[in-house]
Amino acid sequence: MINKVILETKFPKLRNTSYDVTSPRSEEYNCIAWAAGIDNQFWWPIKSTDAFWPIPLYEETIECFIKAFNQLGYIICDDPKHEPGCEKVAIYVKENKPKHMARQLTNGKWTSKCGKSVDIVHILDSLEGEIYGKVEMFMKRPFSKKQQ
Amino acid sequence: MPLKNEILADLSKMNCPPWSRDTTDYDHADNGKRIAFPMQDLSKDQAWAYLKKVLIRNNNIKKSENIEIEKLFSDLVETWRNDTAFLSSITDMVLHESYQRIIGLGQRAIPLILKELQHEPDQWFWALRAITGENPVKEEDAGNIKAMAEAWIHLGKSKGWL
Numbered sequence: 437m438i439n440k441v442i443l444e445t446k447f448p449k450l451r452n453t454s455y456d457v458t459s460p461r462s463e464e465y466n467c468i469a470w471a472a473g474i475d476n477q478f479w480w481p482i483k484s485t486d487a488f489w490p491i492p493l494y495e496e497t498i499e500c501f502i503k504a505f506n507q508l509g510y511i512i513c514d515d516p517k518h519e520p521g522c523e524k525v526a527i528y529v530k531e532n533k534p535k536h537m538a539r540q541l542t543n544g545k546w547t548s549k550c551g552k553s554v555d556i557v558h559i560l561d562s563l564e565g566e567i568y569g570k571v572e573m574f575m576k577r578p579f580s581k582k583q584q
Numbered sequence: 585m586p587l588k589n590e591i592l593a594d595l596s597k598m599n600c601p602p603w604s605r606d607t608t609d610y611d612h613a614d615n616g617k618r619i620a621f622p623m624q625d626l627s628k629d630q631a632w633a634y635l636k637k638v639l640i641r642n643n644n645i646k647k648s649e650n651i652e653i654e655k656l657f658s659d660l661v662e663t664w665r666n667d668t669a670f671l672s673s674i675t676d677m678v679l680h681e682s683y684q685r686i687i688g689l690g691q692r693a694i695p696l697i698l699k700e701l702q703h704e705p706d707q708w709f710w711a712l713r714a715i716t717g718e719n720p721v722k723e724e725d726a727g728n729i730k731a732m733a734e735a736w737i738h739l740g741k742s743k744g745w746l
Contacts, residue, residue, distance in 0.1 A: 446670050447670075463704070463705055463706045463707070463729055464705070464729045464730065466672040467672045468672055469727070476728065476730075477727040477728055477729075478674070478707070478727040478728075478729060479727060480672065480673065480674045480675075480727075482674050482675070484709075484710075484713075484719075484726075485709070485719060485721040485722070485723060485725065485726040485727075485732065486674055486707065486709045486710055486726070486727070486732075487674055487726065487727045488726045488727030488728075489727075496673070496675065533673075535671075535672070535673060535676075536672060537672075549672075550669075550670045551668070551669055551670035551671045551672050552668070552669055552670075552671070552706065552707075553669050553670055567670055567671070
């Protein structure tokens with residue numbers, strides 16, 4: 437299991453907040469796949485077999501990420517507030533390019549796969565900073581019965 | 585048969601590399617000097633002793649170069665892994681300087697990358713495609729790191745890279 441000191445060095449806002457490491461390190465999936473509920477595939481808008489992407493549009497733009505998650509039943513929403521019955525995702529953006537995504541759990545907390553490293557459960561803004569930029573977009577869809 | 589041709593025939597039977605059959609310039613690595621090898625002045629035993637020395641020396645140079653490349657590769661991998669551990673963007677990963685330097689190692693990097701894939705699958709596919717010009721990964725396996733790694737290892741074995 438990863439040393440929390442490394443995580444807090446990379447993401448200084450994690451210090452003094454409550455967060456848990458919830459998985460071992462894995463190169464098999466990344467944050468975008470994890471936001472979509474997948475833990476055995478690497479997702480990125482790249483037109484090659486290096487990654488999976490659910491739509492035939494390959495751009496590192498917020499619009500492309502929105503369209504990809506529209507495909508999964510998500511629509512844009514105003515804020516990250518917990519809404520019972522709804523599953524939300526958040527897109528972190530740096531210099532107009534999406535760098536990370538987090539997914540809201542049924543208890544209102546957020547789960548993230550940190551690149552090729554570990555999954556954590558955290559406060560949404562605690563991953564903002566030099567690596568992922570800021571949270572700029574929220575999307576939601578109804579929780580499936582299985583997830584509830 | 586003249587001694588030179590006799591030695592060449594023996595070397596050919598031994599499946600020696602073409603450079604070892606160069607009968608004029610054996611000492612390419614001696615401070616950059618090129619020394620003509622006077623075959624006709626040596627007995628067969630002397631010629632063999634000399635050739636053996638040159639072969640061993642060149643083999644050692646090759647081994648030493650390989651060790652240097654392995655060390656460089658290992659350092660570059662470590663830097664790349666540390667710096668990209670928290671990234672999800674494949675673009676950011678492959679544009680990292682260390683990754684680009686690994687691609688710059690060219691063909692020499694292929695077996696090292698494939699061994700990395702065997703040991704710890706990661707985003708080495710861009711580099712392998714860039715160096716080899718091949719892509720053995722099926723469309724339906726896109727993003728499936730294990731399946732992609734297996735496809736490359738299979739290709740590597742069939743091509744003799746591993």
